Amino acid sequence: MIEPGTALWFARHEWRLAWRDWLSMMTAGRRERLPRALIAIAVFVVFMHVVAYWMVGPYADASVDQATLVAVTASVLLSFFLMVSQALESATRAFYSRSDLDLILASPVATEKIFAVRMATIALSVAMMALPMAVPFIDILIMRGGWRWIGAYGLIIAMGATATALALATTVVMFRAVGPKRTRFVAQVVAAVIGAAFIIGLQVAAILSYGTLSRVSVVESQAVMAHAPGLDSLFWWPARAAMGDGRALSAMLAESLILLAAIILVVAPRFGDYAITASGAVNSGAANSNTGLASRSAVFRSTASPRGALRRKEWLLLRRDPWLVSQTLMQMLYLVPPAVLLWRSFDDGNGAYQLLVPVLVMAAGQLAGGLSWLAISGEDAPDLVATAPVPPHFITRAKIEAVLGIIAIVFGPLLLVLAVASPRHALITACGVVVAAAAATSIQLWFRSQAKRSQFRRRQVSSRFATVAEAFSSIGWAATAAVAAASLWLAIVPGLIALGVVVGARIMSPRLQQA
């Protein structure tokens, strides 16, 4: 029996909450779905092991030379950037979520103890969240290369602790630098940028150096090898730790845990104050007053129509919600490398345009899916809209128009530039963007549910099938566009597969099944 009020007791409480949260996420809040979720996880794990076998299997016996250290360091850095991004999001959520804050602060216990446990839980959950993707690769490396690779698990714990420490420190620094009101937005944007920065950085470097989107070409390049530090450099310690160097692993673990403990010691006593300030800033009406002069006018827009009003509302809500902007920003960031590629290849490179087509189509599908969820399912006043004197299909149409309007604004300029450089590729891309966006929007429409916009991050939970279908549809249309750029006739095959995904989603949609 754990004594109430102790750190261990709080840890158990935090873990119970985290576990139930995860369970609810996996089962969409329905316990009866647990067996299905477990089967899906098992299938995913097996699939990822096959992928890992194919990707890293041949390198399991690699010796500790410079090329291997560069490759492992690149993988470690990629994971670390993603973990920092995840930790930054979790830390921001912990500061800005009111949830049980009042209960904790009103309780007769040392609150810093609870907050210290809470921060340690963030570190643990960040490490745990990295595991589903890392485990298959580490398992294969152990299977084929021996037990030395088990150090990679220790490295994940060290990276989780370091990432959380950095995230907590960054959040507190932001609090002081830009104030609690802006910190949430800035932190979310920084998290999105950090999450994508490493991959995008490698891609941009590859484009600028080799005119390709391939990240591997940079990691394997002579330039990187030439500028890489010597084999005995501290820079390689994370890679060495992953490859079973006991001294490096111990040092990494000690450094990260000391860093996390120090940050927790500094932040925990002030956590309550920060959280209260944060929630106060979010809930302060005066602080969020609109300063736009146009909207201060008491005159309503003369062009207002039911459809126009709905479209304008969707755009206004999206523009006003920095959190949602930062969530969609991640997808926009992936358009940076193609844009650089387009700029670099403007005068020559027919082959480069070939690469651009699927990237743009894929991005359009993904962005349309997210925005459609917000507009169609993420309606904060569903009863209000439902009681409007317009037919339901009219409302849906207006919302779809709002989504497609944003897609047009984002992709229009890129398509225009592409049209000047290569009209044929621009035409194929435009068709692909329209079809991918329409398919993603349709899937969101068929699987629509009622949710708050604040649940955007958890939209996948309501229907995993819709999420998977949306992803495969975007991939399918991207592949179709890519093949069409080379040969129109051959594009029929991936086109039919993509169409099959969309038709399958329609057949499986709850609305059709109910009918």
Add this chain to the structure above:
Amino acid sequence: MQHFTSLAPDLFALEISGLVKSFSRPAVDHLELTVRAGEFYALLGPNGAGKTTTLRMIAGLIRPDAGSIRIAGIDALADPVRAKHVMAWISDEPMIYDKLTPQEYLEFIAGLWDIAPELAAPRAHELLHWLDLLPHAHERCEGFSKGMRQKVALAGALVRDPQVIILDEPLTGLDAGSARQVKNVLRERVRSGCTIIMTTHILEVAERMADRIGVISRGRLIAEGSLEELRRQVSRQDGQAAGNTEATSGASLEDTFLALVAEQAEAA
């Protein structure tokens, strides 16, 4: 505030007949209900009695399994769009957008209900003034208290100039000042000829404001009338002699309501 349209007093603002809705169990069970134009009608009932389900069906948010609903003479099931033009629905959870200001919210409503801007803008200004929201007209609603949010939602309903207003627990969670303001607005509306149908757990509000009170239990209307008529019904059911109502004449609505619900439960 004299620009509201109203129905002719001899018209029924609401006519419900044989209304049925079942979820896992019957929520509304062959409900019959009529509300006259210009009437303030309070619908009372214990938790789970079917009040909110009934109101949501009237508002067009749930489709009934059977029965008919006519609002201001319009068949709400056959022509929901026309019916929605003449009515406004306000739920206990204010249906507003955190990221919009009250001014923008009213502009959105005016656009959605296709109200001419030159008509809607002054009406919105007047409502914001009336509900003491003018100083906050350009602040985002996310920091508003429950009372302020409910007042914004009420302004949103009134800016459409509806003939019938349906309210589900509009006073829940409001402070005394906000509650009084909302009540004053509703009274003013009834005086202007608007029909109000409201559910509430605050029986004192129903007692003071309603022209007629309906008591619903297990999805059926078990009693209806003015407070005095309800008292008489209770005394009759108690087996007291007609005219000898001393025991119940001074009874509050709370006593009367609890007696009616208890009798229904015993009968079931």
